[in-house]
Amino acid sequence: MTKTELKQKRAGNKQLSRKILKPVLVPAATALLLCLGLIMSSCGDTSRVRITGNIEEGAGKMLWLDKLEVTGPVPIDSVKPGNNGKFTFRTSISIPSFYRIRIADNNFITLLAEPGERINIEAVASNLPGTYTVEGSEGSELLKKLNDRLIATKRQIDPLLKDIIELEEGPGFEEEEAKINEELEEIIREQRNFSIAFILDNMESLAAITALYQQLDDDTYVLHQTRDIQYLKIVAESLMKLYPSSPHVRALAADAENQERAYEAYRFAAMAEQSGNVVTTYPDINMPGTDGENVSLYSLPEKYKLVFFGSSLNQASVQFAHDLIPVYNAFRQRGFQVYQVSVERDREEWLRSIEFSELPWVHVAELGEGSFSAAQAYNVQQIPANYLINRDVGIVARNLSVPELRRRLARVLD
Numbered sequence: 275m276t277k278t279e280l281k282q283k284r285a286g287n288k289q290l291s292r293k294i295l296k297p298v299l300v301p302a303a304t305a306l307l308l309c310l311g312l313i314m315s316s317c318g319d320t321s322r323v324r325i326t327g328n329i330e331e332g333a334g335k336m337l338w339l340d341k342l343e344v345t346g347p348v349p350i351d352s353v354k355p356g357n358n359g360k361f362t363f364r365t366s367i368s369i370p371s372f373y374r375i376r377i378a379d380n381n382f383i384t385l386l387a388e389p390g391e392r393i394n395i396e397a398v399a400s401n402l403p404g405t406y407t408v409e410g411s412e413g414s415e416l417l418k419k420l421n422d423r424l425i426a427t428k429r430q431i432d433p434l435l436k437d438i439i440e441l442e443e444g445p446g447f448e449e450e451e452a453k454i455n456e457e458l459e460e461i462i463r464e465q466r467n468f469s470i471a472f473i474l475d476n477m478e479s480l481a482a483i484t485a486l487y488q489q490l491d492d493d494t495y496v497l498h499q500t501r502d503i504q505y506l507k508i509v510a511e512s513l514m515k516l517y518p519s520s521p522h523v524r525a526l527a528a529d530a531e532n533q534e535r536a537y538e539a540y541r542f543a544a545m546a547e548q549s550g551n552v553v554t555t556y557p558d559i560n561m562p563g564t565d566g567e568n569v570s571l572y573s574l575p576e577k578y579k580l581v582f583f584g585s586s587l588n589q590a591s592v593q594f595a596h597d598l599i600p601v602y603n604a605f606r607q608r609g610f611q612v613y614q615v616s617v618e619r620d621r622e623e624w625l626r627s628i629e630f631s632e633l634p635w636v637h638v639a640e641l642g643e644g645s646f647s648a649a650q651a652y653n654v655q656q657i658p659a660n661y662l663i664n665r666d667v668g669i670v671a672r673n674l675s676v677p678e679l680r681r682r683l684a685r686v687l688d
Contacts, residue, residue, distance in 0.1 A: 321389030325363040332359045332399040335377055339363045342372035344525045369520050370413060370480050377402060386413030386481055416481035424488055427465040434458050469496050473505050477512040483526055506530035556668045557651040559615060561638035564625060569638055576611035583649055583659040585617045586627030591658040595633055597676040602635055608687040611636060615648050
């Protein structure tokens with residue numbers, strides 16, 4: 275992890291992306307018990323949920339209750355706590371559901387409510403997630419456990435990231451950076467182990483879904499390794515038997531299936547590569563480069579190629595290219611190349627932007643306002659976009675963040 279990447283991370287302007295993860299047994303004889311309500315399920319009975327509490331320093335502030343749907347939060351109620359900070363919300367549900375109590379979009383508490391629960395919350399208005407306590411809801415208490423542990427982990431990580439940023443390049447720089455990175459890896463490993471243990475202990479709670487998709491930052495999921503698909507599968511199988519009508523459970527099951535299918539396709543391609551069978555599963559691009567001569571993507575000899583669609587007119591593209599430079603420099607001698615396809619208005623502007631930004635890789639451009647055939651061939655919907663290609667196999671990942679790309683290249687090219 276370089277200083278440039280870390281500075282950008284601290285600035286909060288990194289590209290969003292996904293990793294391999296998005297990025298989250300009851301026998302038939304118990305069906306009657308489920309409908310009788312001995313186990314909460316979706317048998318059609320609707321129960322009231324009451325959420326009460328006290329928000330210190332919350333008098334007069336607007337407090338919102340959102341239901342967290344798969345597609346995003348939906349506001350369903352609002353209230354201004356009284357002078358004593360007390361508030362009450364009421365809603366009705368038939369299956370466990372996620373809710374959010376917020377003062378602002380970045381100041382909220384997440385709840386997992388079950389039918390019939392009487393939930394009580396205490397918190398300070400200025401920092402709801404860092405100060406709240408919750409009672410009367412087992413699922414919400416599990417979410418708090420997850421929240422508290424993740425906050426603690428981030429508090430350990432932040433000063434180490436700051437230390438790396440402030441390191442002065444010179445004698446001993448690499449050794450000190452490596453030492454700090456080892457500390458970071460250990461903290462992340464401990465968080466991962468906590469999350470896995472939590473999932474295995476709570477596979478019959480929708481709180482396990484939250485654990486599957488927790489993030490350390492916009493680019494990094496706690497569970498990001500390929501083998502973590504197994505946790506998606508086992509939680510999905512468990513919850514589908516309990517809550518088959520839950521939109522969150524159905525979304526998890528679909529994601530688990532998609533992830534497994536993607537992994538199998540990748541595994542098949544890797545087997546083909548090892549056996550010597552060439553599987554070219556990506557379109558060629560053959561366009562004019564900076565010297566006016568056509569450069570074919572297929573002609574690049576490197577084992578791994580990143581096709582990067584961007585534009586000098588797009589600030590996010592410019593920033594991604596800037597962050598990409600140290601990764602390119604680190605792996606270019608080990609079989610990595612960048613093939614940048616730029617969408618530009620003018621050839622001279624394009625050439626000046628390359629020279630100004632000192633971008634050292636292969637460049638081609640689609641100029642003017644044409645059909646942009648290369649972007650269409652790769653189904654590019656917006657820029658920046660990128661596709662990591664194994665020369666002999668095909669596309670193995672898309673829209674990677676710079677840290678994700680570095681980690682993947684480190685695994686396959688070290």
